[in-house]
Amino acid sequence: xxxxxxxxxxxxxxxxxxxxxxxxxxxxxxxxxxxxxxxxxxxxxxxxxxxxxxxxxxxxxxxxxxxxxxxxxxxxxxxxxxxxxxxxxxxxxxxxxxxxxxxxxxxxxxxxxxxxxxxxxxxxxxxxxxxxxxxxxxxxxxxxxxxxxxxxxxxxxxxxxxxxxxxxxxxxxxxxxxxxxxxxxxxxxxxxxxxxxxxxxxxxxxxxxxxxxxxxxxxxxxxxxxxxxxxxxxxxxxxxxxxxxxxxxxxxxxxxxxxxxxxxxxxxxxxxxxxxxxxxxxxxxxxxxxxxxxxxxxxxxxxxxxxxxxxxxxxxxxxxxxxxxxxxx
Numbered sequence: 505x506x507x508x509x510x511x512x513x514x515x516x517x518x519x520x521x522x523x524x525x526x527x528x529x530x531x532x533x534x535x536x537x538x539x540x541x542x543x544x545x546x547x548x549x550x551x552x553x554x555x556x557x558x559x560x561x562x563x564x565x566x567x568x569x570x571x572x573x574x575x576x577x578x579x580x581x582x583x584x585x586x587x588x589x590x591x592x593x594x595x596x597x598x599x600x601x602x603x604x605x606x607x608x609x610x611x612x613x614x615x616x617x618x619x620x621x622x623x624x625x626x627x628x629x630x631x632x633x634x635x636x637x638x639x640x641x642x643x644x645x646x647x648x649x650x651x652x653x654x655x656x657x658x659x660x661x662x663x664x665x666x667x668x669x670x671x672x673x674x675x676x677x678x679x680x681x682x683x684x685x686x687x688x689x690x691x692x693x694x695x696x697x698x699x700x701x702x703x704x705x706x707x708x709x710x711x712x713x714x715x716x717x718x719x720x721x722x723x724x725x726x727x728x729x730x731x732x733x734x735x736x737x738x739x740x741x742x743x744x745x746x747x748x749x750x751x752x753x754x755x756x757x758x759x760x761x762x763x764x765x766x767x768x769x770x771x772x773x774x775x776x777x778x779x780x781x782x783x784x785x786x787x788x789x790x791x792x793x794x795x796x797x798x799x800x801x802x803x804x805x806x807x808x809x810x811x812x813x814x815x816x817x818x819x820x821x822x823x824x825x826x827x828x829x830x831x832x833x
Contacts (some may be wrong), residue, residue: 632782
């Protein structure tokens with residue numbers, strides 16, 4: 505009987521010790537998670553400095569940094585239409601100290617058109633959608649066309665003679681252009697660049713004819729380029745006289761969004777905190793005016809809604825690509 509009592513006491517003692525240890529570990533884990541971020545956070549932008557992706561990332565990162573009380577360091581990792589930077593982000597440690605800020609092409613366009621070294625729906629976790637673009641069809645100043653109808657007529661006179669620049673094969677600035685060409689029955693020669701700054705420079709220099717990129721806004725406003733159309737559903741607030749594609753009788757899907765992603769395995773609590781801070785940054789009173797300078801407007805979606813939208817949009821683009829027969833080299 506005494507032996508049973510002693511054994512029972514040890515059993516209870518062991519259980520209490522185990523419970524205490526579990527509680528201590530849970531408290532330590534909660535404390536470590538609450539301490540995030542304890543060091544600077546790297547934000548990978550898969551395009552060079554100077555373009556819209558870089559500008560939006562820096563704008564939002566500066567506001568998020570203030571909310572987190574920790575700096576966010578931009579790392580421009582350009583190449584292969586944004587896929588090099590996306591790959592680096594996907595393969596980064598899932599400790600909450602690496603995020604990806606990117607436009608939609610890296611996630612739901614390029615992977616549909618060629619093999620990429622990551623699975624966008626599995627390797628990258630949606631954190632938050634930041635903004636959408638007032639897309640622009642921008643032409644060199646001396647192009648003998650001032651509307652989409654005139655541009656289409658000019659292109660049809662000599663198929664393949666006109667060319668258009670993009671930030672790389674399979675990017676939104678490439679695909680949006682190709683969709684316009686396919687839907688209107690015109691042929692243009694594609695000239696890929698590593699980033700928006702380079703394609704913009706060549707458009708200003710007259711070496712290419714057109715770009716489908718909101719980065720052209722400032723040069724259009726200054727009179728160095730001309731805008732043929734706005735690709736978003738509504739007119740650009742900075743260019744109220746420029747009609748949309750829809751207003752010019754062209755029902756062509758288009759548009760670009762920018763969002764934040766994390767490597768697979770990043771703790772949910774960190775995802776939720778970053779999501780919340782991005783939401784605050786995007787909805788700040790001055791955000792709309794600041795974003796408009798880069799042809800963007802606030803369009804926040806939280807992690808769950810953002811992820812659902814990506815899946816739906818990917819299915820839409822997959823069907824569209826099948827219908828148009830669009831391919832890239």
